[in-house]
Amino acid sequence: MPKDHGIGAPIRRREDLRFLTGSGRYTDDINLPGQAHVHFLRSDVAHGRIKRLGTGAAAAMDGVIRIFTARDFENVGGLPCGWQITSRDGNPMAEPKHPILAEGKVRHVGEIIAAVIAETPEQARDAAEAIEVEIEELPAVIDMAAALGEGAPKVHDDLPSNLCFDWGLVEENREKVDEAIRNAPHVVTLELVNQRLAPNAMEPRVAIGDYDKATDEHTLYTTSQNPHVIRLLMGAFVLGIPEHKLRVVAPDVGGGFGSKIFHYAEEAFCTYAAKVVGRPVKWTSSRSEAFMSDAQGRDHVTKIELALDEEGHFLALRSETLANMGAYLSTFAPAVPTWLHGTLMAGTYRTPLIYVNVKAVFTNTVPVDAYRGAGRPEATFQLERVIDKAARELGMDPVEIRRRNFINPDQFPYETPVALVYDTGNYHATLEKLEELADLEGFEARRQESAARGKLRGLGINCYIEACGIAPSNLVGQLGARAGLYDSATVRVNPTGSITVHTGVHSHGQSHETTFPQVIAEMIGIPEDQIEIVHGDTANSPMGMGTYGSRSIAVGGSAMVRATEKIIAKAKKIAAHLLEASEGDIELKDGKFTVKGTDREVAWADVTLAAYVPHNYPLEELEPGLEETSFYDPANFTFPSGAYACEVEVDPETGKVEVCSFVAVDDFGNVINPMVVDGQVHGGLAQGIGQALLEQCVYDENGQLVTASYMDYAMPRADDLPSFTVDHSCQTPCTHNPLGVKGCGEAGAIGSPPTIVNAVIDALQRGGIEVDHIDMPLTPVRVWSAIRAAS
Amino acid sequence: MYAFEFVKPKTVEEAVAALREGEAKVLAGGQTLIPTLKQRLAAPEKLVSLAGVEGLRGIRTGDGVVEIGAGTTHAVIARELAGAVPALAALAGDIGDPAVRNRGTIGGSLANNDPSADWPAAVLGLGATVVTDRREIAADDFFQGLFTTALEEDEIITAVRFPMPKTAAYAKFDQPASRFALVGVFVARLDGNVRVAVTGASENGVFRWQAAEAALGADFAPAAVEALAPPPAEEMISDLHGAGDYRAHLVKVMTKRAVAACG
Numbered sequence A: 001m002p003k004d005h006g007i008g009a010p011i012r013r014r015e016d017l018r019f020l021t022g023s024g025r026y027t028d029d030i031n032l033p034g035q036a037h038v039h040f041l042r043s044d045v046a047h048g049r050i051k052r053l054g055t056g057a058a059a060a061m062d063g064v065i066r067i068f069t070a071r072d073f074e075n076v077g078g079l080p081c082g083w084q085i086t087s088r089d090g091n092p093m094a095e096p097k098h099p100i101l102a103e104g105k106v107r108h109v110g111e112i113i114a115a116v117i118a119e120t121p122e123q124a125r126d127a128a129e130a131i132e133v134e135i136e137e138l139p140a141v142i143d144m145a146a147a148l149g150e151g152a153p154k155v156h157d158d159l160p161s162n163l164c165f166d167w168g169l170v171e172e173n174r175e176k177v178d179e180a181i182r183n184a185p186h187v188v189t190l191e192l193v194n195q196r197l198a199p200n201a202m203e204p205r206v207a208i209g210d211y212d213k214a215t216d217e218h219t220l221y222t223t224s225q226n227p228h229v230i231r232l233l234m235g236a237f238v239l240g241i242p243e244h245k246l247r248v249v250a251p252d253v254g255g256g257f258g259s260k261i262f263h264y265a266e267e268a269f270c271t272y273a274a275k276v277v278g279r280p281v282k283w284t285s286s287r288s289e290a291f292m293s294d295a296q297g298r299d300h301v302t303k304i305e306l307a308l309d310e311e312g313h314f315l316a317l318r319s320e321t322l323a324n325m326g327a328y329l330s331t332f333a334p335a336v337p338t339w340l341h342g343t344l345m346a347g348t349y350r351t352p353l354i355y356v357n358v359k360a361v362f363t364n365t366v367p368v369d370a371y372r373g374a375g376r377p378e379a380t381f382q383l384e385r386v387i388d389k390a391a392r393e394l395g396m397d398p399v400e401i402r403r404r405n406f407i408n409p410d411q412f413p414y415e416t417p418v419a420l421v422y423d424t425g426n427y428h429a430t431l432e433k434l435e436e437l438a439d440l441e442g443f444e445a446r447r448q449e450s451a452a453r454g455k456l457r458g459l460g461i462n463c464y465i466e467a468c469g470i471a472p473s474n475l476v477g478q479l480g481a482r483a484g485l486y487d488s489a490t491v492r493v494n495p496t497g498s499i500t501v502h503t504g505v506h507s508h509g510q511s512h513e514t515t516f517p518q519v520i521a522e523m524i525g526i527p528e529d530q531i532e533i534v535h536g537d538t539a540n541s542p543m544g545m546g547t548y549g550s551r552s553i554a555v556g557g558s559a560m561v562r563a564t565e566k567i568i569a570k571a572k573k574i575a576a577h578l579l580e581a582s583e584g585d586i587e588l589k590d591g592k593f594t595v596k597g598t599d600r601e602v603a604w605a606d607v608t609l610a611a612y613v614p615h616n617y618p619l620e621e622l623e624p625g626l627e628e629t630s631f632y633d634p635a636n637f638t639f640p641s642g643a644y645a646c647e648v649e650v651d652p653e654t655g656k657v658e659v660c661s662f663v664a665v666d667d668f669g670n671v672i673n674p675m676v677v678d679g680q681v682h683g684g685l686a687q688g689i690g691q692a693l694l695e696q697c698v699y700d701e702n703g704q705l706v707t708a709s710y711m712d713y714a715m716p717r718a719d720d721l722p723s724f725t726v727d728h729s730c731q732t733p734c735t736h737n738p739l740g741v742k743g744c745g746e747a748g749a750i751g752s753p754p755t756i757v758n759a760v761i762d763a764l765q766r767g768g769i770e771v772d773h774i775d776m777p778l779t780p781v782r783v784w785s786a787i788r789a790a791s
Numbered sequence B: 001m002y003a004f005e006f007v008k009p010k011t012v013e014e015a016v017a018a019l020r021e022g023e024a025k026v027l028a029g030g031q032t033l034i035p036t037l038k039q040r041l042a043a044p045e046k047l048v049s050l051a052g053v054e055g056l057r058g059i060r061t062g063d064g065v066v067e068i069g070a071g072t073t074h075a076v077i078a079r080e081l082a083g084a085v086p087a088l089a090a091l092a093g094d095i096g097d098p099a100v101r102n103r104g105t106i107g108g109s110l111a112n113n114d115p116s117a118d119w120p121a122a123v124l125g126l127g128a129t130v131v132t133d134r135r136e137i138a139a140d141d142f143f144q145g146l147f148t149t150a151l152e153e154d155e156i157i158t159a160v161r162f163p164m165p166k167t168a169a170y171a172k173f174d175q176p177a178s179r180f181a182l183v184g185v186f187v188a189r190l191d192g193n194v195r196v197a198v199t200g201a202s203e204n205g206v207f208r209w210q211a212a213e214a215a216l217g218a219d220f221a222p223a224a225v226e227a228l229a230p231p232p233a234e235e236m237i238s239d240l241h242g243a244g245d246y247r248a249h250l251v252k253v254m255t256k257r258a259v260a261a262c263g
Helices: A016-020 A121-130 A171-183 A227-239 A265-277 A287-293 A376-394 A398-405 A427-437 A440-452 A473-478 A512-524 A552-579 A604-612 A674-693 A747-766 A780-790 B012-020 B033-038 B074-080 B086-093 B098-103 B106-112 B119-125 B210-218 B222-226 B244-262
Strands: A036-042 A048-054 A064-068 A112-118 A132-137 A163-169 A186-197 A206-212 A217-222 A246-249 A281-284 A297-308 A314-326 A353-362 A456-465 A487-493 A499-503 A531-534 A586-589 A592-595 A601-603 A627-632 A641-650 A657-667 A724-727 B005-007 B024-027 B046-049 B059-062 B065-069 B129-132 B136-138 B157-163 B167-174 B181-190 B193-199
Touching (some): A036 A121, A036 A265, A036 A287, A048 A112, A064 A121, A064 A265, A112 A121, A112 A265, A163 A171, A171 A314, A171 A353, A186 A376, A206 A265, A217 A227, A217 A265, A227 A265, A265 A281, A297 A376, A314 A376, A376 A398, A376 A456, A376 A747, A398 A427, A398 A456, A427 A456, A427 A641, A427 A657, A427 A724, A440 A456, A440 A641, A456 A747, A487 A552, A499 A552, A512 A531, A512 A552, A552 A586, A552 A592, A552 A601, A552 A604, A552 A627, A592 A604, A601 A604, A641 A747, A657 A674, A657 A747, A674 A724, A674 A747, A780 B244, B012 B024, B059 B074, B074 B086, B086 B119, B086 B167, B086 B181, B106 B119, B106 B157, B119 B157, B119 B167, B119 B193, B167 B244, B181 B244, B193 B244, B210 B222
Parallel strands (some): A314 A353, A657 A724, B005 B046, B024 B046
Antiparallel strands (some): A036 A112, A064 A112, A163 A353, A206 A217, A297 A314, A456 A641, A487 A499, A487 A627, A592 A601, A641 A657, B059 B065, B129 B136, B129 B157, B181 B193
8 A cells, every 4th residue: 555645645736726727827827917028039040230220110109118129238248157067177158148139239039139019919019010120131150169160250259269168077087088099999979959848837937027116126027037137137137126126936837958057138128117217017928939049958069989808898989069159148048068968978877087178159139048857968968979889889788788888776876987975875776677677688679560560660768867956055065066056945834733835946737736735744744735835935934946957855855854853843842842741752653742751742733833822832942933944955856767768650751759668667766756756757758758758959050940930849759758667766865965855847858859769779779770870850851861871 | 809890691692792891801710810910920900700601511421522621620520521531530530639530620721721731632642623712623723832722802612512532541741849740642543543642741832743643543552652752852841850851751651651551
């Protein structure tokens, strides 16, 4: 029997009642009295000089309140970048200004040129169309290698080149790695692309700015994963509004996948303009705008070389990547290809020597930033692809070559050559579990059955690790972060014993409202329905850094545990007083305080009531009330890991790939709600399979986004996916947080792309078709073309 | 969307009259038109909805003919023709998603003549007759290139008349994003001849692959197609989802599969 409450119980999501009945309250559901609407006029050229903006006729149109151009933002800061990378030569990265509205030049299709505020969205759009725009189009730089070439057009005229930074990890190992590769018996090389993706959260972005003249207070309602971060960045760096006069509210948010971490121009615009026009200002993104204004993901071009000895032991690894930043630095863009990517190149293996070089490049494309997995999928993809290629070249089994190189269970804590210390893990255990669940022994029979139907069947194996629960503030500070990465919780016990938790993290699909109460229910022994989770409003939650990097339970949940521990400690003192016993003899179990070894007890609710009605209360020693706040700063990242397998069938006539089965064995440490974890893994797998087979942002040579709608951008649908087998019974609890949890939000998206590609290449190879690699997405035409080129 | 006038006539005559006044467009399901308007890619002064016109909906079978009212939705066709003409029902049931199928109509699809739409393949593949408010147009005359048909500006399709085939099948290869046909081939065996119509592939819209018709007329088997060269790649659409050579190849593959599905 599974538990029916507390930690480990698969209880149903309480959020679903409102989400499935259409009663959620998303930002677009908010309409303020007197609100006006803004329409952003966006550039339709990728690179050009703005010669003239004629707004006179537009300003005179029906309903128009005011038109803004860059001139109106001369006293406003640019959008800040939250992470500074230092290049190999010791210089800081190039950090061009990221204006709210384009200043003089446009640098990508979709950049805001002007903003029209009007009584209705239609009037704003009509007037925006009437603005006379004269842009002298300049040659666009789209391809990263070309952008770094001699004489390439410059995205930013005031920078020496299109190079943002040239970063190495670990620089001291560079020559040793070169030498090891030179002298190795086998070197396996792979050049690959991790393609650009559009995040496509189900809810497009929305922002509403509001200003209260009477109190001089600003409010921004926005679709954000981290309202406190937005308040800090926008208040301090862009608009110069102190925190106590700026409130940021992120209510129900319909998915983020990273794209709603960042501080966007539209948010700053609506906040600023609301004060100028004296009306609330609302913007709701269309899906078309989302394609050209939401920060995009991935976009790496990589060469990876793996050196091995005769027995298949990894000797050294060298990875060189060009990472596309797009036209400007989005909030955390520089961290993604560096500290969230290079540090993961050890994977689950004992590779002694590793060197990673990343050159970040400006191009005339939409800015790129974190997207589900953020750097870790790119690391896992290249590593697991080159290992598969190595196994093939050495004639080894892909399972065996991985197992042979695993970090052993007795080697933890394990310090990698790329700056991380893995606290715990058991990669052999997850791989063994995978072999069992995926029925690897039965594969050959299934392959023959597929062959009888004219299909090529392949098996893909992959082992991943990720660094989650970002992260120790003092460490990330040394690495260039311009913010701390703790999180917070206020646990407010109400007089009759119910509890309201105000958390600094934010749920936009992660089920915090269901799972966080399970932790407190376990600790105190009261039912989950006595506990409410409040998040998403800087006015009523303590300063927290928000939700991304699978950090909510590991960091925010740990803060909640710490605060609850303080609550319990104080409640025990009150109980001791009520029971006339010594505090050390008080035990809390099932919502009751008892005196050890006696039948004397007092109920949780009687203690909480005493805290607020302190008639019989040790007032001289203890303050009344029962409310505690904790800030939790983790000692290390957490390191979820796992082993994945899938089987695919390739139709050799059309190139179409069908995913027949997918098994994901993950070690997430302790699990709060296995049903929610299953759901998180399912979503991650769907997104990762989407990347492997379907999704891609394609720009033409002029910088036009060819895949700017769902007519050409292929999202995964239910029938593109098999029924998943998901297992998280292999658990090595995190050693440094109080819950022993590691986080599960990104795993599926990190582990699945190489699993799928490995399976497709395996299918082709087993079918006698010599194909080493196909770049994602493995669309039918790409697979067919590869087959044709090889035959 | 720009502002427009909306009229909902009760008869075909009223609808035609409404179309003659001002710059008007027919709304017959709106699964292409409405998104186009929302993106402000078209600005008609007036929309003439056919939703209230009597007698445009429904399916009649008999005398070796299936007549489908132009206002019949894909969903109704998928449901009601499953027994009589499974190939048409299957084609209708694989258009778009449930929302599209319950709004979109066969007449709307044909009048639009999207080069990747499914219905043109069935109409041309079966040699159907397009019935309008004023005449009957043979399928071979109806389709005239991308988004172009024999219809006059004020002409309204009222029904489509299909001959009952001996066997027929539609084999569609989805464009991965839109799930329109990257290539869709409708093969029909009729009294005395075989017809093969291809959608999705050609720069000129739906077309008959006559080499395959001849080969299959002599020997109705996938092997007869195997021996053929694919249609000329340079006449095929080339885009992100497949260059001309891929589409030409798929025409052959899907034709074989449609023949095989005919049994």
